[in-house]
Amino acid sequence: MTDSLTEIWEQNIDRKSAKRRADIVLSQIRKYNPKAKKVLELGVGLGFVLSHFKNFEKFGLDLGKEYIKVAKRIVPDANLFVQSMHNFKIKEKFDVIFTTDECINEIRPYSNWIATFRRAHAHLNKNGLFILEMPTKLYLENHKKRIVKLEETPSGFIYDNTYVKGNRLSWDTVFFKKLKNGLYRVEKDNYDEFIYPVKKVNADLKKKFEILRTQYFNKKENVILVCKKR
Template sequence: MINYYGNLCTKMYEILHPYVEEEELQFYLSYAKQNKKILEPLCGSGRFVVPFYEKGFDITGFDMSEEMLKELYKKVPNVKSFKSSMENYQPKEKYDYIFITSGSFSLFLDEKNVENLLIKMKQSLNEGGNFVFAVETTANVVYDKQNYFENNSVKTEEGYDLVFKSKSFYDEKNKILSTPSIYELYDENNLLAKEEMDFRLKLYDFGELDELIFKAGFKKINVFSDFNKSNNLNKNSKMFLYDCYI
């Protein structure tokens, strides 16, 4: 399962990331305005949708993971959201602000898919709206780890042990970092469930996306290397934050 959050993966995600870091939240909130429509594609279990909703913003989210959306509905049953992949998403409404967080933009691996994503986001924006997103950079390269190693182990609410193992490979030509992963659920030494995932990220160098962004119809780009929007752009940052206007 490539770039999909399944049941065990979602469980671990919820345990390790119950809340968004305040600095990151404030960065995305800084673009939001009351009485303006907001869209969060790839919203997952609602780390951002929930605090936006609780602050009274008109926000809609969508995600392809049914498991993630179930967690979202547990937190906010009446939240506006729907199930869709980015490939199947067809712009029907217009929004004033769209954002994709946590480097999820990097889950789209080839240039054509990235171009289509950017075009859909532009088509979904009202005039004067902006699209804000983060990408992982080539500073995140991990040297190949051929064998599975344990990254994390957590306790579930039922008292079971949930273990995450992974290995990694880097395709230097295409700048794609692959992380085949295994999630295992144990009751002491008894294996209850197992889930295999394969996460792949497209890593970017500084300026690599600019041409595609303008080609999609955006008129202006601001790029930051941290959530403080500092003027001193660090081209070796592990993250680039794009603020795109139409």
């Protein structure tokens, strides 16, 4: 990831949907661990979700150092780290560890999902929550039928193409960044996501956690799993 791509992502980020993602996690915390004070977000990105955790001691980590640079500005009171969620080590324990919006799906191979569950477990306080939000198989199926169009965004235009092969969803994005002189600069981004059945993920989580809730939303294209440390 380059600084200029990060700048484009920041211009285009849908702040309302970041707030919706935060609200979904916050409502689970209110229900299942209302006394929680200290939270860690895995895959904090630019920080727009974590910024809604008012009155919490906030921590976040991300693999991308350019993202963390921006997140430090968006959530100045958070403690932020450049680390991978599958092998992170922070000298703190948390009441809640959460991840939203397909972050875990960028992890490969699947054994690193299990490593992530172990790291989360090791960093949680007694009765702490691990909250995992991810897309479902239906999301993958719907992407097979998706018609991609050139769309206007705050940074210019975007052509956000996707390909599905097996359980892999590949994003192949072309940005046409509008410059001050009225011309456009082309920037490209691409990454893969891997989508696994909810049943399989739940079965692996159960080895370390009690599953308190499996809740589908977005017309069943997404699911949130609320897990309590055993």
